[in-house]
Amino acid sequence: MRVSCLQENLARGLAIVGRAVSHRSTLPVLGNIMLSTDRGRLRLSATNLEIGIHCWVGAKVEDEGATTVPARLLTDFVNTLPPEPIELSLVVRTQSVNLKCARYEANIKGIDASEFPLIPTAEADGMVELELAGLRRMIDQVAFAAATDESRPTLTGVYASFRDSLFTLAATDGYRLSVRETQLAQPVKEPVSVIVPARSMMELARIIGQLPPPEEEEPATVQVTVTPAGNQILFHMPHVDLLSQLIEGTFPDYQVIIPKSYATRTVLDTAAFLKATRVASLFARDGSNIVNLQITPGGAIGHPAPGTVTLTATSADLGDNVSEMDALVEGADIGIAFSARYLLDVLSVIDTEQVVLETSSPTSPGVIRPVGAGRELFTHVVMPMRPH
Amino acid sequence: MPIHILPPEVANKIAAGEVVERPASVVKELIENAIDAGASEIRVEAREGGRRLIRVQDDGCGIPAAEVELAFARHATSKLHTAEDLARIATLGFRGEALASIAAVSRLTMLTRAAEEPTGTLLRLEAGQVVTREPRGMPPGTTVTVEHLFFNVPARLKFLRAAATEAGHIHQIVTRYALAYPERRFSLVSDGRLTFQSTGSGKRYDVLVKVYGLEVAKQMLEIGGSRVSGSAALAAQPASLQPLNLEPIVSGYVGVPSLHRANRQQITFYVNRRWIRDTSLAYAVVQAYHTLLPAGRFPVALLFLELDPAAVDVNVHPTKAEVRFSDERAVFQAVQREVRRVLVDQAPVPTMAMPPSAWPSPEWVRRQTLVEAGERTARQLAIELHRPGETPARPPGAEPSPLPMLRLVGQLGATYIIAEGPEGMYLIDQHAAHERILYEKLMAEKATASVSSQGLLEPLPLELTPLQAALVEEYLELLRGVGFQIEPFGGETYLVRGVPALLAVGDPRQALVEIIEGLSQDEELLAQEREEELVRLICKQAAIKAGQTLSVQEMQELVRQLERTASPRTCPHGRPTMIHLSAEQLAREFGRT
Numbered sequence: 002m003r004v005s006c007l008q009e010n011l012a013r014g015l016a017i018v019g020r021a022v023s024h025r026s027t028l029p030v031l032g033n034i035m036l037s038t039d040r041g042r043l044r045l046s047a048t049n050l051e052i053g054i055h056c057w058v059g060a061k062v063e064d065e066g067a068t069t070v071p072a073r074l075l076t077d078f079v080n081t082l083p084p085e086p087i088e089l090s091l092v093v094r095t096q097s098v099n100l101k102c103a104r105y106e107a108n109i110k111g112i113d114a115s116e117f118p119l120i121p122t123a124e125a126d127g128m129v130e131l132e133l134a135g136l137r138r139m140i141d142q143v144a145f146a147a148a149t150d151e152s153r154p155t156l157t158g159v160y161a162s163f164r165d166s167l168f169t170l171a172a173t174d175g176y177r178l179s180v181r182e183t184q185l186a187q188p189v190k191e192p193v194s195v196i197v198p199a200r201s202m203m204e205l206a207r208i209i210g211q212l213p214p215p216e217e218e219e220p221a222t223v224q225v226t227v228t229p230a231g232n233q234i235l236f237h238m239p240h241v242d243l244l245s246q247l248i249e250g251t252f253p254d255y256q257v258i259i260p261k262s263y264a265t266r267t268v269l270d271t272a273a274f275l276k277a278t279r280v281a282s283l284f285a286r287d288g289s290n291i292v293n294l295q296i297t298p299g300g301a302i303g304h305p306a307p308g309t310v311t312l313t314a315t316s317a318d319l320g321d322n323v324s325e326m327d328a329l330v331e332g333a334d335i336g337i338a339f340s341a342r343y344l345l346d347v348l349s350v351i352d353t354e355q356v357v358l359e360t361s362s363p364t365s366p367g368v369i370r371p372v373g374a375g376r377e378l379f380t381h382v383v384m385p386m387r388p389h
Numbered sequence: 390m391p392i393h394i395l396p397p398e399v400a401n402k403i404a405a406g407e408v409v410e411r412p413a414s415v416v417k418e419l420i421e422n423a424i425d426a427g428a429s430e431i432r433v434e435a436r437e438g439g440r441r442l443i444r445v446q447d448d449g450c451g452i453p454a455a456e457v458e459l460a461f462a463r464h465a466t467s468k469l470h471t472a473e474d475l476a477r478i479a480t481l482g483f484r485g486e487a488l489a490s491i492a493a494v495s496r497l498t499m500l501t502r503a504a505e506e507p508t509g510t511l512l513r514l515e516a517g518q519v520v521t522r523e524p525r526g527m528p529p530g531t532t533v534t535v536e537h538l539f540f541n542v543p544a545r546l547k548f549l550r551a552a553a554t555e556a557g558h559i560h561q562i563v564t565r566y567a568l569a570y571p572e573r574r575f576s577l578v579s580d581g582r583l584t585f586q587s588t589g590s591g592k593r594y595d596v597l598v599k600v601y602g603l604e605v606a607k608q609m610l611e612i613g614g615s616r617v618s619g620s621a622a623l624a625a626q627p628a629s630l631q632p633l634n635l636e637p638i639v640s641g642y643v644g645v646p647s648l649h650r651a652n653r654q655q656i657t658f659y660v661n662r663r664w665i666r667d668t669s670l671a672y673a674v675v676q677a678y679h680t681l682l683p684a685g686r687f688p689v690a691l692l693f694l695e696l697d698p699a700a701v702d703v704n705v706h707p708t709k710a711e712v713r714f715s716d717e718r719a720v721f722q723a724v725q726r727e728v729r730r731v732l733v734d735q736a737p738v739p740t741m742a743m744p745p746s747a748w749p750s751p752e753w754v755r756r757q758t759l760v761e762a763g764e765r766t767a768r769q770l771a772i773e774l775h776r777p778g779e780t781p782a783r784p785p786g787a788e789p790s791p792l793p794m795l796r797l798v799g800q801l802g803a804t805y806i807i808a809e810g811p812e813g814m815y816l817i818d819q820h821a822a823h824e825r826i827l828y829e830k831l832m833a834e835k836a837t838a839s840v841s842s843q844g845l846l847e848p849l850p851l852e853l854t855p856l857q858a859a860l861v862e863e864y865l866e867l868l869r870g871v872g873f874q875i876e877p878f879g880g881e882t883y884l885v886r887g888v889p890a891l892l893a894v895g896d897p898r899q900a901l902v903e904i905i906e907g908l909s910q911d912e913e914l915l916a917q918e919r920e921e922e923l924v925r926l927i928c929k930q931a932a933i934k935a936g937q938t939l940s941v942q943e944m945q946e947l948v949r950q951l952e953r954t955a956s957p958r959t960c961p962h963g964r965p966t967m968i969h970l971s972a973e974q975l976a977r978e979f980g981r982t
Contacts, residue, residue: 025938149894150894150895150896152895152896152899153896173846175845175846175847175849175897176843176844176845176846176893177846178846253847257847258846258847289834289840289841289890289891290890291841291890318833338841340843340890340893364844366844366846382846384843384844384845384846384887385844386841386842386843386844386890387841387842387844387874387887
């Protein structure tokens with residue numbers, strides 16, 4: 002193998018695949034990145050057996066070939082090099098890679114490429130095409146609600162469903178639920194629903210953020226394919242493929258969890274609500290992380306006194322805190338308590354100016370939605386806490 | 390004081406103390422009689438956990454009218470004739486004590502008809518004395534009704550536990566026999582409600598599903614399924630002609646390694662279809678799972694051993710729950726070997742979807758690191774360690790000194806945190822330390838009466854065994870007090886609507902089951918201890934586990950919080966959270982002084 006490419010391109014490619022490298026695996030080859038030539042480009046690949054990432058880097062290929070080298074050493078070395086062309090060549094006899102860049106030269110010992118697990122790539126067009134930036138936003142709004150605890154595998158995933166023109170992502174950890182829907186440009190031929198590990202989705206969002214901006218006017222897209230066996234999902238992006246295992250099982254029927262009615266509807270300024278919650282969480286974090294909301298409607302019609310929402314948090318050994326906000330309150334007054342962390346999580350992914358909180362009783366779930374998000378429907382359901 | 394022979398009623402009452410411990414023991418003795426009588430259908434009925442009434446009805450051979458009274462005499466039995474028979478016992482009962490003992494401490498009614506006689510007999514006894522005897526028409530078989538158990542032994546009566554607990558024990562006994570005798574139909578009616586029924590189909594798996602539930606049964610592996618069913622084989626061979634075979638035939642079911650419990654209670658043994666307790670055999674099973682289970686966890690197993698009756702002595706204890714094997718080692722090895730074999734052969738390989746050569750499941754990788762971590766720490770430091778709690782320098786009466794400021798060094802074997810203080814090195818057990826932090830937090834919250842509970846989006850149904858359900862009922866108020874929103878949902882099912890905020894990260898169902906199992910281990914807690922024990926168990930569930938890799942920030946936060954606790958040196962269960970290695974000790978070990 003003999004290849005040359007630019008230092009900055011290689012460094013960016015290594016950063017993208019680097020997150021799939023597993024440094025603690027019992028299989029040494031999984032701590033390596035595979036370098037191979039592929040149709041006039043250099044392909045970098047890494048996998049931790051749950052996800053696999055390919056990244057193609059523009060290069061001049063003089064000799065075809067493939068090998069694997071330790072990820073950390075290669076990445077750290079390439080990052081320190083000056084922005085000049087790098088020449089890579091494989092010394093087959095010693096299975097080591099020779100790198101030359103400006104006046105630096107190194108030989109890195111590798112493991113034969115045949116020991117590296119095969120990561121399938123996209124062969125044909127995907128099942129569905131999604132716009133990249135929009136998908137990243139959707140993942141940010143949903144994936145955080147998935148469970149981190151491995152004992153309930155289906156809840157550690159994000160449910161993704163394609164039905165006609167509707168694309169839905171949903172995740173829940175049993176205490177809160179995030180659902181985000183959007184319209185597809187093209188309806189899918191047949192409905193598909195899968196559970197993707199939340200970790201994979203978060204990696205996908207991260208990679209989308211690292212991709213170079215598209216050269217054309219058209220927004221960049223990702224082709225999504227579920228493998229015929231139904232156990233893997235492939236995201237085919239410009240220059241990058243991400244393959245993830247799917248979680249087997251049935252996702253809970255989340256539709257029944259979303260309350261259909263409310264007793265109190267409160268419209269708040271998102272930034273103010275987020276800030277007040279952040280302040281309250283300072284006092285709540287050592288206790289059980291509990292924030293109390295007291296929602297009071299304003300005066301009767303014709304008396305334009307605004308409604309108020311008062312946030313309080315108390316810690317036995319730290320002290321307490323009260324913040325007040327104006328709000329548009331419709332319905333009866335109510336006192337309800339939430340986990341500060343859950344509120345922070347959802348409020349920080351809402352990008353509209355105003356947010357609505359719908360509540361029914363101190364023990365039934367609260368619903369949080371952005372105001373004026375149009376067709377990009379986002380619904381977050383969170384169970385209140387109950388102090389004794 | 391002259392020596393004299395005790396009158397029979399006193400002797401019976403003493404014997405009853407050994408045989409009849411609680412209502413469940415009566416059920417056990419009566420079921421054994423029914424089985425020995427060849428019954429194919431056995432109905433058990435209990436009221437108020439067996440205190441009010443226990444009735445066992447069978448369709449067995451019955452007792453001829455002329456022998457009915459004799460059945461209640463001590464050492465009267467039809468199952469044994471000579472002392473030699475004792476060496477080859479194939480029936481469950483043989484001592485001839487049970488009926489006499491039960492009759493001595495209750496009001497007992499027996500209705501029985503031998504198949505070959507035209508009419509049956511009704512016999513009523515009170516405290517062992519016959520009150521009524523009359524002929525009765527009835528189908529063949531025997532029905533024994535025991536009412537007001539221990540009415541004449543107030544001391545015993547006082548020690549009986551809540552009705553639900555006793556009912557749980559009876560349930561356990563009935564299911565135990567149902568598993569041993571799948572070809573007989575067992576049913577249990579408790580307070581008028583049918584709580585258990587086996588099909589009598591002869592298939593052990595059917596009973597297994599009924600007893601353990603389909604969910605668990607699906608995760609059980611069968612041992613020796615292809616062999617001839619034991620009792621048929623035993624009956625076929627004339628016992629005296631066969632050479633004595635000391636090697637048992639092992640059959641039954643064991644759970645896959647992912648199915649594990651907090652205690653050994655789910656490892657059960659039957660020898661020649663008799664339920665027994667044997668810690669050494671339980672150890673053999675646990676050994677067979679060596680390295681397959683996380684530390685401190687135990688498998689689920691149900692094993693049936695078939696042995697030549699001559700090779701096993703069941704006459705060790707009046708309740709026959711313990712037996713002695715003539716070749717204990719052979720039995721131990723056979724159990725271990727069979728369990729290990731089925732685990733190795735049948736354990737479902739974790740499904741791998743990507744190229745099969747190199748895709749171990751994350752679970753396997755985690756287990757592997759766990760195992761390796763254990764090996765690394767097993768190499769003992771040859772250093773004289775002393776625990777900070779034992780420092781002699783402390784003046785008497787002084788408050789235990791708080792921890793000095795500690796500087797984090799790193800993590801060892803994904804289990805211990807290494808930190809440096811002004812007086813040397815500290816090894817901190819991450820699980821124990823976190824337990825301590827959570828415990829103090831939760832107790833402080835409780836003191837201000839504000840333990841908060843995180844609601845669940847969907848109420849979680851929790852199906853429990855009768856014994857667990859009885860415990861939950863007993864602890865219901867305490868569980869609510871610490872933040873579980875839990876309510877009965879009919880039968881042995883409970884609905885969980887919320888959990889303590891501390892537990893809101895993991896699987897609430899698993900956490901609650903573990904806590905209940907923990908509670909079942911100490912039955913004799915005083916009321917005020919129970920609450921603390923409950924809090925301790927919650928903290929144990931919520932605390933980070935050994936084998937969990939922590940980031941530097943996480944470790945720093947843990948050490949910082951530990952510094953702020955009131956008694957940082959022990960976990961709530963009293964184990965040390967840290968080991969201190971002073972600078973002088975280190976210097977001495979390295980020969981620098």
